[in-house]
Amino acid sequence: MALETIFARRSIRKYQDRPVEKEKLEQLLRAAMAAPSATNRKPWEFVVVDDPEVMAEIRSVMLLGKYNAPAAIVVCGNTSRLKNPISEFWVQDCSAASENILLAAVELGLGTVWLGVHPIQNLKKRIAKVLGLPGQIVPLNVIYVGYPAEEKPARTQYDPRRVHWNRF
Amino acid sequence: MALETIFARRSIRKYQDRPVEKEKLEQLLRAAMAAPSATNRKPWEFVVVDDPEVMAEIRSVMLLGKYNAPAAIVVCGNTSRLKNPISEFWVQDCSAASENILLAAVELGLGTVWLGVHPIQNLKKRIAKVLGLPGQIVPLNVIYVGYPAEEKPARTQYDPRRVHWNRF
Numbered sequence: 001m002a003l004e005t006i007f008a009r010r011s012i013r014k015y016q017d018r019p020v021e022k023e024k025l026e027q028l029l030r031a032a033m034a035a036p037s038a039t040n041r042k043p044w045e046f047v048v049v050d051d052p053e054v055m056a057e058i059r060s061v062m063l064l065g066k067y068n069a070p071a072a073i074v075v076c077g078n079t080s081r082l083k084n085p086i087s088e089f090w091v092q093d094c095s096a097a098s099e100n101i102l103l104a105a106v107e108l109g110l111g112t113v114w115l116g117v118h119p120i121q122n123l124k125k126r127i128a129k130v131l132g133l134p135g136q137i138v139p140l141n142v143i144y145v146g147y148p149a150e151e152k153p154a155r156t157q158y159d160p161r162r163v164h165w166n167r168f
Numbered sequence: 169m170a171l172e173t174i175f176a177r178r179s180i181r182k183y184q185d186r187p188v189e190k191e192k193l194e195q196l197l198r199a200a201m202a203a204p205s206a207t208n209r210k211p212w213e214f215v216v217v218d219d220p221e222v223m224a225e226i227r228s229v230m231l232l233g234k235y236n237a238p239a240a241i242v243v244c245g246n247t248s249r250l251k252n253p254i255s256e257f258w259v260q261d262c263s264a265a266s267e268n269i270l271l272a273a274v275e276l277g278l279g280t281v282w283l284g285v286h287p288i289q290n291l292k293k294r295i296a297k298v299l300g301l302p303g304q305i306v307p308l309n310v311i312y313v314g315y316p317a318e319e320k321p322a323r324t325q326y327d328p329r330r331v332h333w334n335r336f
Binding site: 002003005006007009011026027029030031033034035036038040042044045046047048049050051054088089091092095096098099100102103104106107114116119131132133134137140141155156157158159162163164165166167168 | 170171173174175177179194195197198199201202203204206208210212213214215216217218219222256257259260263264266267268270271272274275282284287299300301302305308309323324325326327330331332333334335336
């Protein structure tokens with residue numbers, strides 16, 4: 001059930017030494033592209049990395065993401081698909097797609113961790129260089145993907161103080 | 169299963185004339201607050217609207233959202249919880265929480281539609297005024313919630329041209 005999956009999703013930072021099947025990576029992208037987007041513009045591109053050499057390059061760039069995942073999905077905005085006034089919505093659209101990837105991964109027995117890239121300028125440049133991104137393709141994040149080698153209990157961080165009824 | 173839920177989520181714009189139970193609205197918020205956030209900062213606040221008068225005020229403000237939903241969740245960023253360099257991550261964190269709301273709603277038999285507010289300045293101001301938001305609370309979106317009065321088939325908008333392996 002979706003609620004259990006939502007609670008079971010945890011950031012995984014230790015991975016088994018086992019590749020992720022291409023069909024499973026494609027399933028993650030089917031989930032990603034089922035996300036809503038502003039005026040259905042779908043301003044996204046996905047770079048799937050499973051080549052160990054490219055993974056090593058990504059790890060060398062991600063100062064706070066040296067984890068041993070065998071694969072990654074880099075969710076990017078395609079700014080050529082945007083126009084004012086909705087141009088900034090690409091971050092929201094790509095974030096919804098990213099969350100779908102994390103949740104679909106749980107169902108497939110995979111672990112993930114979402115590592116922020118945008119809006120950190122020097123990180124964006126380095127990831128763009130590793131992946132050969134043209135100027136209009138902006139990396140939002142790096143999502144590491146692999147079979148988990150750690151277990152974390154399901155949880156919500158629900159806090160009733162963050163909930164306001166009808167007026168703040 | 170989560171993948172089916174992800175595909176079943178569609179933007180619903182016609183609602184039954186039937187209120188949403190408070191327990192279900194709280195379940196949506198449990199799902200929202202299970203989302204990941206940058207450095208686990210949880211920069212979110214949620215205004216749940218189920219008072220018909222406040223809903224009418226929201227509808228009057230949402231020029232592109234006149235739908236007859238009986239309830240709404242306004243997902244907001246709490247900028248007082250942020251500090252550089254991660255301040256801009258609140259949009260991503262709150263978007264992941266929003267997607268969790270949409271997916272949990274499917275499981276609960278509810279329909280939703282995500283209506284963008286941030287970064288449209290005049291819309292942000294009007295929603296803030298309706299809800300009495302203090303200056304540090306920024307509305308990201310309005311998510312209408314209700315029992316659906318229309319059916320849409322499950323789908324993904326998967327497009328293999330948006331997928332790039334190892335290099336763009």
